Structure formats: structure tokens, C-alpha cells
Amino acid sequence: MSKKNLLTFKFSRKLYDHNCIVSAMQEFGGMNNFYVVGSRDFLEISTERFDQRIFFEFVNYALFLTIQAK
Amino acid sequence: MKIAIDQKNNAIIFSVNTKIYSKDVVYKACYVFIDKMYIFLNVSDKKEVLLVTLKGKESLSKKEIEKLEGEFMNELLNSLVRENVSKRNQKVLEQIVGGAMGAALGIGDLKVGNIDEKKNSTNVVIDEQEIEATIAALRKELEEIDSGGDFKFDEPVYNKKNKSKK
Numbered sequence: 001m002s003k004k005n006l007l008t009f010k011f012s013r014k015l016y017d018h019n020c021i022v023s024a025m026q027e028f029g030g031m032n033n034f035y036v037v038g039s040r041d042f043l044e045i046s047t048e049r050f051d052q053r054i055f056f057e058f059v060n061y062a063l064f065l066t067i068q069a070k
Numbered sequence: 071m072k073i074a075i076d077q078k079n080n081a082i083i084f085s086v087n088t089k090i091y092s093k094d095v096v097y098k099a100c101y102v103f104i105d106k107m108y109i110f111l112n113v114s115d116k117k118e119v120l121l122v123t124l125k126g127k128e129s130l131s132k133k134e135i136e137k138l139e140g141e142f143m144n145e146l147l148n149s150l151v152r153e154n155v156s157k158r159n160q161k162v163l164e165q166i167v168g169g170a171m172g173a174a175l176g177i178g179d180l181k182v183g184n185i186d187e188k189k190n191s192t193n194v195v196i197d198e199q200e201i202e203a204t205i206a207a208l209r210k211e212l213e214e215i216d217s218g219g220d221f222k223f224d225e226p227v228y229n230k231k232n233k234s235k236k
Contacts, residue, residue, distance in 0.1 A: 010112065012111070012113040014113055015112070015113065056108040056125060059109075059110050060104055060108050063109055064101075067100060067101050067104075070094070070097060
């Protein structure tokens with residue numbers, strides 16, 4: 001799988017709660033393949049481009065859970 | 071504030087100064103719009119700057135995308151004002167709730183934070199004058215006994231007192 005076909009989002013750990021991102025991944029994991037790279041400041045999550053809409057739903061859901069956790 | 075419209079992706083990216091709009095205010099604004107559009111937050115290279123990406127759920131024209139951004143900025147301001155007002159009224163609110171709670175518990179006016187303290191202090195109501203009067207009456211009774219006078223068993227002093235009160 002080439003990197004060209006991947007849609008990537010870097011979730012800042014300052015803005016998104018780690019557990020909320022994981023919960024969102026669990027929710028959308030059945031419909032999507034996630035590729036995750038973690039670092040100290042970011043959680044980099046990628047998916048194949050053809051699943052874009054679901055991926056954006058996932059991004060929104062991660063934000064929603066983060067706000068609710070506050 | 072930098073704005074970049076990505077019409078191909080149906081999205082707009084702009085920065086928000088966190089010195090003016092705190093992170094919580096941005097979250098509140100995001101929460102309002104989370105059903106209408108896709109929102110992604112990111113940190114910027116600059117300190118105190120947040121990058122917000124808004125993406126329409128359906129394909130939008132350039133004007134509509136700009137409108138999204140305008141509405142979001144208005145909501146940011148709305149959230150900011152609401153937070154400022156709630157901060158300003160927080161003490162008044164606490165006093166009102168404290169007063170209401172105190173009245174409900176029969177404790178009187180309460181300041182938030184010392185409810186338990188006040189409760190404990192009022193559990194035992196001590197009337198000092200009444201105690202002193204009782205002690206004086208008991209002493210008098212003892213003196214009568216010591217003086218060898220005819221002692222008749224009388225009702226206890228506290229019973230008399232209660233009767234006289236009634």
C-alpha cells in the first residue's frame with residue numbers, strides 16, 4: 001500500500017484526549033482500516049482515501065467525545 | 071487571522087488566537103456546529119494559535135464555505151461572552167444556591183463550603199441561661215438537704231421548669 005492513497009490526520013494530544021480517539025477508533029474500526037503512528041505530541045492516524053467520508057465522521061466523533069469528556 | 075479556502079475539498083482553514091478565545095470557548099463553539107459540518111482542530115507552529123478546519127458535509131460553493139466560517143466565528147464570540155457572564159455571576163449564583171440550601175435544611179443562610187461546619191454547630195442547641203438557672207436551683211435544693219430541714223421528695227427541678235414554661 002503506497003502512502004499516496006492514504007488520508008492522514010495528526011491529532012494533537014493537547015487538543016484531543018487520547019482515550020477519546022481510541023474510543024472513536026473502536027466505533028469506526030469495523031468500517032475502516034486505521035494506521036496509527038504515535039508520538040509524544042501527536043497521534044497520526046491514516047486511512048485509505050476511498051473511505052474519506054467515514055474517516056471525517058470518525059474525526060468529528062473523536063472531537064465530540066473529547067468535548068464531552070471535558 | 072489567516073483564512074484558506076480549499077474549495078476542491080469543500081473546506082476552510084483558519085486560525086484562532088487562544089489569547090482571545092480560550093480552548094474551552096473554541097470547544098463550545100465546535101460543539102454547536104458538530105452536527106452541521108466536519109471540524110478538525112490542530113495546533114499551529116506559532117504559540118497561542120489554534121488551526122480550525124471546517125468541512126461541509128455536502129458540496130458547497132465558495133460563498134457557502136465562507137458563510138460557514140462566519141457563523142463559526144460568531145458562535146466563538148457568543149461562547150466567549152457567555153463564559154464571561156457566567157464567571158462574573160458565579161459568586162452571586164453560589165450565594166443564591168447556598169441560601170436556598172440553607173433554608174431547606176433549616177440552618178439559615180449558608181456560605182458555600184462551610185455547610186457541614188454550620189450543621190454540626192447547630193445540632194446541639196445550648197441555652198446557657200437555662201443551664202445556669204437549673205444549676206442554681208439544684209444548689210438551693212442541696213443546701214436545704216444539708217441544713218437538715220425536712221426533705222420532701224419533690225418533683226425534679228427540670229420538670230417544674232418545663233411545666234412553668236407550658
